Amino acid sequence: MNRLVIRVPASTANLGPGFDSVGMALNRFLTLEVLSSEEWVFEQVSPLLPPLPEDSDPFILKIARQVADLYGVQLAPCKVIVDSEIPLARGLGSSASAVVAGIELANFAGNLRLSLAEKLDIATRIEGHPDNVAASLFGGLVVSAEQGDGRVEVVPFFDIMADLLLFIPDYELKTEDARKVLPDFYARKEAVKGSAASNLFIAALISGQYELAGKMMEQDRFHEPYRTKLIPEFLEIRRLAKSLGAYGTVISGAGPTVISLVPSGQAEAMAETIHAHFPHVLVEPAKIDRTGLSVEKYAASNMLNL
Numbered sequence: 607m608n609r610l611v612i613r614v615p616a617s618t619a620n621l622g623p624g625f626d627s628v629g630m631a632l633n634r635f636l637t638l639e640v641l642s643s644e645e646w647v648f649e650q651v652s653p654l655l656p657p658l659p660e661d662s663d664p665f666i667l668k669i670a671r672q673v674a675d676l677y678g679v680q681l682a683p684c685k686v687i688v689d690s691e692i693p694l695a696r697g698l699g700s701s702a703s704a705v706v707a708g709i710e711l712a713n714f715a716g717n718l719r720l721s722l723a724e725k726l727d728i729a730t731r732i733e734g735h736p737d738n739v740a741a742s743l744f745g746g747l748v749v750s751a752e753q754g755d756g757r758v759e760v761v762p763f764f765d766i767m768a769d770l771l772l773f774i775p776d777y778e779l780k781t782e783d784a785r786k787v788l789p790d791f792y793a794r795k796e797a798v799k800g801s802a803a804s805n806l807f808i809a810a811l812i813s814g815q816y817e818l819a820g821k822m823m824e825q826d827r828f829h830e831p832y833r834t835k836l837i838p839e840f841l842e843i844r845r846l847a848k849s850l851g852a853y854g855t856v857i858s859g860a861g862p863t864v865i866s867l868v869p870s871g872q873a874e875a876m877a878e879t880i881h882a883h884f885p886h887v888l889v890e891p892a893k894i895d896r897t898g899l900s901v902e903k904y905a906a907s908n909m910l911n912l
């Protein structure tokens with residue numbers, strides 16, 4: 607094996623009331639080209655990536671080494687060329703994609719032969735919650751729950767017939783900071799309403815009742831009431847998107863990106879209208895990625911064709 611291409615989709619977490627449990631993969635990708643090498647070499651070709659540290663391992667290699675330590679193996683050195691379409695700290699799962707990429711790098715360079723379930727458990731432990739990593743690994747809409755024993759159970763769905771509209775502000779919001787504004791406890795009445803909204807949202811979404819899914823999507827009780835103040839344009843975007851026919855509009859992950867679930871084929875036209883109202887926000891149509899993590903292996907004999 608001389609060349610490997612690891613492709614990991616971005617993701618949106620929560621989708622409103624599915625806090626830390628629901629994720630959806632998006633058609634924006636982190637890509638690693640991995641080649642056999644005498645020593646570790648990292649190159650980055652996207653301006654969206656953070657600068658490579660001068661005195662320590664790059665983040666993705668740190669994750670790979672962590673996984674190798676877990677299994678007690680040494681990693682064979684590689685040259686890794688990293689490209690990315692996922693903006694950092696915007697609520698589009700950049701860290702989860704990097705964690706999944708690091709695990710896959712370890713899988714290759716340490717010859718670990720990890721199963722998808724093992725990758726999910728490790729990624730969840732590193733990321734702290736399964737929503738983004740599960741979506742990046744499986745693709746589609748993924749509902750997940752940690753089991754308390756280090757294992758994560760998931761059910762992916764691939765037949766959601768809707769598109770997405772991303773509103774990406776020009777400022778970052780670190781997940782760590784956006785979690786600090788959340789309460790440690792919820793009153794029973796609030797928790798019951800939040801959980802009911804989540805249940806009905808998922809039931810509506812997977813049964814193709816997108817209007818109802820959109821309505822329930824906007825009834826989160828777990829995080830949006832506390833994070834709205836961190837994203838000043840959120841409620842105005844929601845209002846405008848609704849007036850143009852979006853099913854529902856929520857904070858993507860920990861924000862600041864706002865995401866709308868919209869009828870198939872309508873995202874482009876809506877993006878054009880909305881962009882004029884929010885000049886400092888990038889308004890981009892997106893689609894659900896239904897592939898998840900993909901790994902392509904190329905033998906030496908094929909390399910001249912690549």
Ligand SMILES: Nc1ncnc2c1ncn2[C@@H]1O[C@H](COP(=O)(O)OP(=O)(O)OP(=O)(O)O)[C@@H](O)[C@H]1O
Pocket residue numbers: 617619636655656665666690693694695696697698699700701702704738779780781782858859860861
């Ligand atoms: N490809 C990468 N290479 C190195 N570091 C990365 C990479 N992707 C993400 N990171 C690190 O993760 C941080 C962003 O993670 P954070 O959890 O705050 O936001 P996010 O994952 O983009 O959004 P969210 O979790 O809300 O979906 C970056 O600031 C950077 O430190």
Ligand SMILES: N[C@@H](CCO)C(=O)O
Pocket residue numbers: 619620625626627735737738781784785829859860
């Ligand atoms: N569920 C997570 C996603 C961001 O990592 C949150 O909302 O904090």
